[in-house]
Amino acid sequence: PPSPYQDRPWEYLESEEYRATYGDKPVWHGYRRNHKGSVPPQRTRKACLRRGRRVGNPCPICRDRNLLVDFRNVKLLDQFICPHSGVIFHPIHTGICMQQHKRLSQAIAQAQDHGLLWLHVPFVPVPEEDFSNQHAAVGKTPPAPALKGPGQAWYPWYEWQQPPAAEVARMRRLYQGFLKENYPDTPPS
Amino acid sequence: GKAAQPRPAFTDEAVQTLLYKMTGLDLHKVFRPVKKGLKPPQYKLMTEAQLEEATRKAIEEAKTKLIMPPVLNEREPIDDVLAEDKVLEGTETAKYVFTDLSYSIPHRERFIVVREPNGVLRKATWEERDRMIQIFFPKEGRRVIPPTLFKDENLGTVFQQDRHEDVLNMCVAQFEPDSPDYIRVHHRTYEDIEKHGKYDLLRSTRHFGGMVWYLLSRKKTDGLLIDMINRDLLEDATSLITLYHMLHPECQSAKEAKEGKLQGVDLIKVFVKTESQREGYIQLALQAYEEAMATSSAS
Numbered sequence: 072p073p074s075p076y077q078d079r080p081w082e083y084l085e086s087e088e089y090r091a092t093y094g095d096k097p098v099w100h101g102y103r104r105n106h107k108g109s110v111p112p113q114r115t116r117k118a119c120l121r122r123g124r125r126v127g128n129p130c131p132i133c134r135d136r137n138l139l140v141d142f143r144n145v146k147l148l149d150q151f152i153c154p155h156s157g158v159i160f161h162p163i164h165t166g167i168c169m170q171q172h173k174r175l176s177q178a179i180a181q182a183q184d185h186g187l188l189w190l191h192v193p194f195v196p197v198p199e200e201d202f203s204n205q206h207a208a209v210g211k212t213p214p215a216p217a218l219k220g221p222g223q224a225w226y227p228w229y230e231w232q233q234p235p236a237a238e239v240a241r242m243r244r245l246y247q248g249f250l251k252e253n254y255p256d257t258p259p260s
Numbered sequence: 261g262k263a264a265q266p267r268p269a270f271t272d273e274a275v276q277t278l279l280y281k282m283t284g285l286d287l288h289k290v291f292r293p294v295k296k297g298l299k300p301p302q303y304k305l306m307t308e309a310q311l312e313e314a315t316r317k318a319i320e321e322a323k324t325k326l327i328m329p330p331v332l333n334e335r336e337p338i339d340d341v342l343a344e345d346k347v348l349e350g351t352e353t354a355k356y357v358f359t360d361l362s363y364s365i366p367h368r369e370r371f372i373v374v375r376e377p378n379g380v381l382r383k384a385t386w387e388e389r390d391r392m393i394q395i396f397f398p399k400e401g402r403r404v405i406p407p408t409l410f411k412d413e414n415l416g417t418v419f420q421q422d423r424h425e426d427v428l429n430m431c432v433a434q435f436e437p438d439s440p441d442y443i444r445v446h447h448r449t450y451e452d453i454e455k456h457g458k459y460d461l462l463r464s465t466r467h468f469g470g471m472v473w474y475l476l477s478r479k480k481t482d483g484l485l486i487d488m489i490n491r492d493l494l495e496d497a498t499s500l501i502t503l504y505h506m507l508h509p510e511c512q513s514a515k516e517a518k519e520g521k522l523q524g525v526d527l528i529k530v531f532v533k534t535e536s537q538r539e540g541y542i543q544l545a546l547q548a549y550e551e552a553m554a555t556s557s558a559s
Contacts, residue, residue, distance in 0.1 A: 157295040186409040186418040191295060192426050195401045195433040197329045197466075202438055204335060206369045208383075211340050 074136045081144035083137040097150040098138060099131040099165035115162045118170040130167040132175075140174045142181035145188060151175055157191055233257065268506050270331045270473055275506070278499045279469035283326060286464040287315075290322045328469040332438040340383045348379035357384060359392045367393050390436065401433030410434070410445055419452045428467045450474045459487045472500070476507050482538040485528075489545040492552075498524060501531045511535060525550075 076083040083089055093100075104111055105128055119126050119133035132138050138147060151160050151167075159179060162172040182188040204210060243250065268275055306314065356375045372384040372392055384392065394404050408414055410431070418427055427449055435442035450471050453459060462468045475481050481500060488497045505514040512534040517527055525546070532542045 155295065156298050158297070184407045184409060186407075186414050186421075186423075186427075189295070189423075190426070190430075192429045192433070193401050194325065194429065195399075196324075197327050197432070198437070200366055200368060202330065202332055202368075204368065204438075208369050208371045209338055209386075209389075212342070 072136075074139065076137050076139065080137075080139035080141045081146065084144060084146045088137070092135070098135075098147065099150070099167065102131045102166040104128075104166055111163060113163065114169060115166065115172070116168050119168045130171060131165065132167050132171045140171065140178050142178045142185065142187065145182060148175070148179050148182055148188060152179065152188075157189065231258065270469075275473075275503065276328070276469075278503050279328065279472055280326070282472060282496045282499055283466075283468040284464050284496075285319065285322055285326070287318055287322060289464040290325055291318065326464075326466050328466050329432050330437045331470055331473055334440050334443055335386060335436075335438040338383050338385055338389075341380055342373060342383065343381040345379040345381065348375075349377075352377050357388065357392060359396060361396055367397070386436075386439065390439070399433075401430075403434065406434050406441065410441060412448070415445070415448055415452075419449075422458065422461060424449050424453060424458070424461050425465050425467065428462075428465075446470065447474065454480055454483055457483050457487060459484055460491075472503070476500075476504055479508070479535075482536050482542065485536070486538070486541055486545050489528075489542070489549050492549065494524065494528075494549075498527055501527050504531070504535070 104115065106112060115130065116126065119129040132140060151165060153160060159176060162169060167175070179188060183190040355377065358373050360371045370393065372389050373381055374384050374388065375381050391404055394402055409418060415427070428446065431442055431445045453461065453471065454475060462471055475484060481504060485497055485500060488500065505517060508514065513531045516530050522530060528546065532539055536542055
């Protein structure tokens with residue numbers, strides 16, 4: 072069933088229900104993955120919802136239907152970013168599935184783009200160039216001497232030119248048997 | 261008649277020295293720790309001489325960081341048609357952009373032309389130029405499509421978080437100094453700072469000079485003056501008023517100051533009587549300052 076906080080996911084993080092479930096700890100605190108051996112696989116599971124069915128022990132975001140990954144609920148996104156270095160935690164550290172991690176990274180990028188999340192701004196020194204815009208590339212260039220007026224073509228052969236009479240006679244002699252009768256020398260305009 | 265002096269520009273030496281003095285040089289703010297990859301802290305044992313040498317080097321570096329970005333007028337849009345070839349009409353369905361990719365020409369002299377489907381060969385507009393140059397010669401901190409943060413709706417959220425300096429740094433990285441977007445974002449930021457009186461956010465950054473220039477050209481200096489007097493920065497207040505007189509030499513207080521050759525607190529008092537809108541507040545602030553000076557000199 073869809074969550075009641077579908078349109079306003081940030082409200083859930085202020086509600087009594089959330090405080091009762093998680094308290095002050097982040098959402099992924101206390102989640103433990105099930106795997107063989109002491110070293111966990113270096114990638115979490117691909118997705119928690121396989122062909123519409125929930126797997127056993129779903130990840131911290133998929134197990135709570137009210138937690139929606141959206142660029143607007145900044146409080147949830149903040150829990151997955153290191154407060155000291157500003158870097159997104161690896162899914163092994165938080166335990167979320169790879170699909171949710173991808174959506175989370177996209178939501179964090181979107182939130183930073185909109186200005187809701189802090190973003191590291193590198194120091195760009197002031198450009199030292201000539202701002203007068205006098206060069207022809209960004210100003211007006213005078214028209215070419217070949218163009219004497221508007222509507223003139225760049226090259227003379229853009230418009231139809233009458234070929235020399237010798238050429239016309241040569242062509243006629245070559246294609247004697249195939250020419251239509253009464254074929255004009257100049258094409259009709 | 262009288263030969264009028266040309267209006268002082270932002271790049272004049274006198275103006276720049278005054279603005280630089282007003283910006284201040286708080287080393288703790290310029291080199292404050294930034295969120296980045298963690299490293300264990302480094303400790304150094306230094307003698308007095310070495311410490312002085314290190315502070316001197318830090319001041320040199322801070323000076324390079326405080327070079328002010330240029331304040332220019334908005335650029336003229338480019339609309340120049342090179343050729344109109346009706347022969348090509350209907351042959352293509354999309355525009356073609358031809359960019360000159362020679363490495364050693366400055367970007368402002370690069371030729372970028374667009375062939376439209378109707379056969380017109382025209383020079384590319386400024387937005388197209390910026391996009392193409394960013395695609396072929398990417399610059400650090402600049403994106404091909406500017407972030408949505410620079411739209412008017414989203415600037416409000418950032419200002420509520422007091423991140424004006426970040427916005428201005430991103431703006432300098434993203435846009436050219438004479439583009440309309442750069443000017444619009446800067447003006448919005450300065451307006452917001454002036455509305456809420458958050459002048460201290462930009463002190464010791466490279467954007468303080470630009471803000472002061474904006475406020476001076478629009479004669480909105482009252483809030484800044486009150487802030488300076490409250491923080492006991494009398495020299496900054498006097499330099500602000502000298503700049504005002506340089507920019508608007510025809511106003512009443514400029515003439516009185518020139519006749520009387522006033523200095524310090526008298527200059528401020530003359531300015532307050534003639535030019536300011538919020539006289540009451542400035543008088544109160546001056547009174548508080550003088551009382552504080554009296555008590556400190558008495559004790």
